Amino acid sequence: MSTTEVHCPCGAVTMELRGEPVMQFYCHCKDCRAVSGGAYIGLALFASEDVTTHGETDTWTLRSLARQRCAVCGTHVFAAIPAFGQHAIKSNLLPDGMFRPAFHIHCRHAVLPVADDLPHYAALPAAFGGTDEKVDW
Numbered sequence: 001m002s003t004t005e006v007h008c009p010c011g012a013v014t015m016e017l018r019g020e021p022v023m024q025f026y027c028h029c030k031d032c033r034a035v036s037g038g039a040y041i042g043l044a045l046f047a048s049e050d051v052t053t054h055g056e057t058d059t060w061t062l063r064s065l066a067r068q069r070c071a072v073c074g075t076h077v078f079a080a081i082p083a084f085g086q087h088a089i090k091s092n093l094l095p096d097g098m099f100r101p102a103f104h105i106h107c108r109h110a111v112l113p114v115a116d117d118l119p120h121y122a123a124l125p126a127a128f129g130g131t132d133e134k135v136d137w
C-alpha cells in the first residue's frame with residue numbers, strides 16, 4: 001500500500017496517509033463554511049487506521065464535529081468521524097492531482113453554487129445514510 005505524507009504549512013503537523021482515499025467530495029455545510037471562512041471545502045476520507053498523525057494538534061468544535069488544527073500555525077488538518085471510523089483530511093493538504101472529488105454534499109446550504117458535472121446532493125448521499133436527494137444546479 002502506498003503512503004502519502006502531507007503536512008500543514010509550517011510543518012509541525014505531518015500525517016501519513018496509507019492507500020487511496022475512500023471517498024472525496026466538497027462540503028457546503030454551515031459548519032465547514034464557518035470554520036474555513038470559505039464558501040465550501042474539499043475533503044478526502046481515509047479509514048482512521050490508515051492515518052498516522054505526528055505533531056501537536058488543538059481540538060476545536062463548533063457544534064458536534066471535533067476538528068484538529070496545528071497547534072503552531074492553526075491550519076485545520078483533519079476531523080475524526082468516529083461513527084464512520086474515518087478521518088476527513090482537508091483537500092488543500094494533498095499533493096497536486098490526488099484530490100478527485102466525486103460529488104458535493106449539503107448543497108441546500110450552499111452560498112456559492114458550483115456548476116460542474118458532479119452530483120449535487122441536497123444533504124447526504126445514501127452512502128452516508130442520506131436520501132440521495134439532489135438540488136437543481
Ligand SMILES: [Zn+2]
Binds near residue numbers: 030033
Ligand atoms: Zn461540512
Ligand SMILES: [Zn+2]
Binds near residue numbers: 008070073074
Ligand atoms: Zn502548522
